[in-house]
Amino acid sequence: MLASPLERDCLFQLNLILWACFPQPPSAPVTPVLRSLGYSIWAIELPLDASAFEISQLRATNPPISPNPVCDVVLYSDQSNVYVLIECKSDSFGPQSEQARQGRGLIAAGGNISARRPEANAGSHAELCYAVPGSACTAIDTTLLNLAAEVRHQGFSPCSTGPLGVHIKHDGAYLGANRPPIGKALVAQSLVPERRVLALEPGQDSRPLYVVPWLPSAPASVDHRIFREKVRQRLLSWLGKLSPPTEALYTFDDLLSDMSYGIYGKWRNRSSLKGELFLEVKKVLAMLFGGDERLRVRRSSLVVMLRTVNDQTALIDKLRSRALAAEEPVAQQLILEEFEE
Amino acid sequence: MTDRAVANLLPLLRTRREYFDYFDNWTVDTVDELRAHRTSRALVKAYLLETSSSDSGRDVKAALTSARQGVSDLDDSTLRLRWYGEESDWAIVEADDQRYPILYTAVEAETANWRVDNLIRESPRLDRAWFASPIFNALWEMVINAYPDHRLSQIVFEYDSVYESLPDESIAAPLRDSEQDTDVGDVDEDWVESSPPWIERRRARIQISERIGKLKEAIPSMRPAYDPLWSIVRLRVPAPKRGGHDVYFDGRFTNRSDSVTSLRQTIKFVTDLYRRSTELAEKAAWPELGQPGDRDHGISLGLPLLIRFNKELAASVFDGWVASLRRRNNRFRIWGNPIELGSGKVHIYAVDNHLWQPLDLELTRDHIYALLPHNTCGNTIHRLIANVQRFLDPKPEAYIGQEKYEMFIDRAKGNQLIRLSEC
Numbered sequence: 001m002l003a004s005p006l007e008r009d010c011l012f013q014l015n016l017i018l019w020a021c022f023p024q025p026p027s028a029p030v031t032p033v034l035r036s037l038g039y040s041i042w043a044i045e046l047p048l049d050a051s052a053f054e055i056s057q058l059r060a061t062n063p064p065i066s067p068n069p070v071c072d073v074v075l076y077s078d079q080s081n082v083y084v085l086i087e088c089k090s091d092s093f094g095p096q097s098e099q100a101r102q103g104r105g106l107i108a109a110g111g112n113i114s115a116r117r118p119e120a121n122a123g124s125h126a127e128l129c130y131a132v133p134g135s136a137c138t139a140i141d142t143t144l145l146n147l148a149a150e151v152r153h154q155g156f157s158p159c160s161t162g163p164l165g166v167h168i169k170h171d172g173a174y175l176g177a178n179r180p181p182i183g184k185a186l187v188a189q190s191l192v193p194e195r196r197v198l199a200l201e202p203g204q205d206s207r208p209l210y211v212v213p214w215l216p217s218a219p220a221s222v223d224h225r226i227f228r229e230k231v232r233q234r235l236l237s238w239l240g241k242l243s244p245p246t247e248a249l250y251t252f253d254d255l256l257s258d259m260s261y262g263i264y265g266k267w268r269n270r271s272s273l274k275g276e277l278f279l280e281v282k283k284v285l286a287m288l289f290g291g292d293e294r295l296r297v298r299r300s301s302l303v304v305m306l307r308t309v310n311d312q313t314a315l316i317d318k319l320r321s322r323a324l325a326a327e328e329p330v331a332q333q334l335i336l337e338e339f340e341e
Numbered sequence: 342m343t344d345r346a347v348a349n350l351l352p353l354l355r356t357r358r359e360y361f362d363y364f365d366n367w368t369v370d371t372v373d374e375l376r377a378h379r380t381s382r383a384l385v386k387a388y389l390l391e392t393s394s395s396d397s398g399r400d401v402k403a404a405l406t407s408a409r410q411g412v413s414d415l416d417d418s419t420l421r422l423r424w425y426g427e428e429s430d431w432a433i434v435e436a437d438d439q440r441y442p443i444l445y446t447a448v449e450a451e452t453a454n455w456r457v458d459n460l461i462r463e464s465p466r467l468d469r470a471w472f473a474s475p476i477f478n479a480l481w482e483m484v485i486n487a488y489p490d491h492r493l494s495q496i497v498f499e500y501d502s503v504y505e506s507l508p509d510e511s512i513a514a515p516l517r518d519s520e521q522d523t524d525v526g527d528v529d530e531d532w533v534e535s536s537p538p539w540i541e542r543r544r545a546r547i548q549i550s551e552r553i554g555k556l557k558e559a560i561p562s563m564r565p566a567y568d569p570l571w572s573i574v575r576l577r578v579p580a581p582k583r584g585g586h587d588v589y590f591d592g593r594f595t596n597r598s599d600s601v602t603s604l605r606q607t608i609k610f611v612t613d614l615y616r617r618s619t620e621l622a623e624k625a626a627w628p629e630l631g632q633p634g635d636r637d638h639g640i641s642l643g644l645p646l647l648i649r650f651n652k653e654l655a656a657s658v659f660d661g662w663v664a665s666l667r668r669r670n671n672r673f674r675i676w677g678n679p680i681e682l683g684s685g686k687v688h689i690y691a692v693d694n695h696l697w698q699p700l701d702l703e704l705t706r707d708h709i710y711a712l713l714p715h716n717t718c719g720n721t722i723h724r725l726i727a728n729v730q731r732f733l734d735p736k737p738e739a740y741i742g743q744e745k746y747e748m749f750i751d752r753a754k755g756n757q758l759i760r761l762s763e764c
Contacts (some may be wrong), residue, residue, distance in 0.1 A: 028649075226680065237697045261715070322679075
């Protein structure tokens with residue numbers, strides 16, 4: 001059975017997992033299935049860098065084991081003192097694929113979690129789950145076991161692994177697998193059969209409110225409406241609080257951080273994202289303000305010049321009234337000042 | 342507002358105490374004269390305001406300064422307000438807490454309400470306090486415990502299903518907040534019908550003046566039969582001797598007793614309850630992203646606010662409500678561009694129309710989920726619940742995370758009692 005586009009959407013997967021950890025009252029529309037198993041969110045975009053000693057050992061590995069993997073989200077269980085490293089993927093992959101290096105890296109990092117994250121609780125251990133469309137659970141389970149065997153074969157301790165299936169059904173969005181996985185990761189074993197996280201009325205879209213509106217690994221085909229509306233929201237909030245006359249600057253770093261509850265600041269290698277993300281921000285600015293002389297867009301920031309309250313009101317009105325389609329070409333040229341800040 | 346001279350401006354006095362002594366003397370005369378129907382003098386009234394923080398912190402004086410009025414210092418924590426063109430001050434402000442200043446005045450209610458509305462509208466750093474029903478229920482419980490059954494109280498319940506009548510223009514918020522509760526005068530008035538008579542919808546406003554003993558028996562037995570009785574918008578807290586103090590849902594207080602000292606005690610009690618519950622709600626709802634290891638349990642993304650409707654909203658009500666949020670001027674005072682996610686479900690990455698604070702919302706016919714970014718004021722929670730109960734469902738259930746909203750109020754009340762016992 002083919003996975004739906006939303007099941008394959010890493011951004012949806014991540015936000016579904018986050019909602020599955022939020023405490024909720026009984027009979028709420030969201031059932032926090034991960035929380036009810038004892039898990040809470042511990043980190044997002046967590047680097048699991050190897051020490052210099054470990055790197056020297058990892059450098060010579062074949063097949064290669066990534067020494068510095070970054071994990072999309074990490075959960076922690078007080079009861080079992082287990083960290084669950086979760087990586088979101090649109091599909092399974094084989095041991096020969098490019099993604100296998102990162103997979104081996106995460107398995108090795110999970111097997112040595114107290115060295116990779118010294119703040120981890122004493123005596124704790126970790127397991128690795130890949131969030132994939134429900135139909136890919138069996139395949140990713142097998143792949144992860146193969147990768148773990150390769151890691152062990154090269155003298156490193158692997159962690160337990162397992163699939164975390166994402167299913168969209170007529171009555172809601174589910175997490176788990178419909179048959180027991182072979183991998184021994186506790187959370188994967190516990191979510192059999194799959195359990196409903198979001199309850200839906202017929203015909204409703206499964207998306208929860210997005211805490212994270214963007215992921216480095218999000219495919220270009222992702223629905224940009226949420227990202228764009230969040231840009232609009234934050235610009236309104238910023239503009240509304242200014243007191244004219246004023247010239248104010250909003251850096252794209254601050255904007256992206258504001259849009260993501262500060263999570264943008266956690267992304268490693270932000271500089272490599274800037275080309276992509278800043279371009280997307282500029283696209284939205286073009287749709288909202290194209291041609292407006294009160295605005296200057298620089299390489300990584302926005303400057304607004306408000307002489308009067310009328311300037312402010314006019315820009316706010318523009319922000320509110322301009323359409324932001326999910327996919328829209330840049331129709332109007334922004335006034336650009338492309339110089340280093 | 343007409344340009345006629347404003348009555349009951351304040352004399353120039355030297356200390357805060359002198360002002361409150363003046364209000365006290367005024368009160369004794371006014372209440373007695375009102376009772377004898379001999380006076381048009383206004384009652385002393387107060388407004389619990391809230392300043393929002395900026396990069397430079399909170400500043401009551403800056404928040405109150407406007408193109409229409411000047412602000413001067415009386416002492417370190419008391420301000421005088423003077424409307425431009427007038428020769429005397431119209432109000433004083435206690436600013437012991439830079440977040441929650443309290444404005445006192447004796448000018449007539451219509452003028453005072455108009456001025457306070459105006460100040461708030463013109464300052465994105467200033468808002469009023471918002472009391473949802475659970476806060477009134479906590480106050481009512483305090484009243485029951487504190488006063489004998491024979492004392493009188495007054496409760497006003499209100500529910501107006503404005504979204505039943507799209508495209509009725511009444512969906513737009515009134516230009517002045519004070520119009521939302523039409524009892525703006527010092528003498529109660531009938532509820533003004535603002536809609537044309539051919540528009541039909543559920544609408545209830547019930548005012549009960551009764552002995553506390555009767556009320557405490559009657560209300561619990563009437564509520565199951567008529568849900569607007571869950572939506573309290575005004576409560577009279579009795580004064581120690583006679584009369585009482587009216588507490589309004591939008592942070593207003595009117596003294597109908599012979600003691601301004603007891604009015605201030607009521608305001609202090611309500612302010613502490615409000616402050617504490619807001620702080621507790623903010624602590625729970627705001628995300629905190631420290632470094633992993635900073636906290637025993639990693640990062641916190643904050644807790645979502647869930648408001649569940651007692652009954653599923655009619656499709657037409659839901660559609661009318663969502664459509665109203667695209668308008669700049671709407672009763673919920675938030676604006677956003679809804680992302681439609683199938684029938685009866687939208688997401689809105691919204692902004693507060695007044696304070697410009699962001700708020701992420703999921704709206705369905707069954708519930709609201711809200712995520713509050715860090716620094717979005719906790720009064721957004723109180724206001725959202727207060728507006729839901731007045732315009733959508735008079736008996737919503739609200740949770741922050743898995744805890745009922747009432748638990749935050751109870752905890753705030755508990756803390757107050759602990760502090761009192763420590764004194």
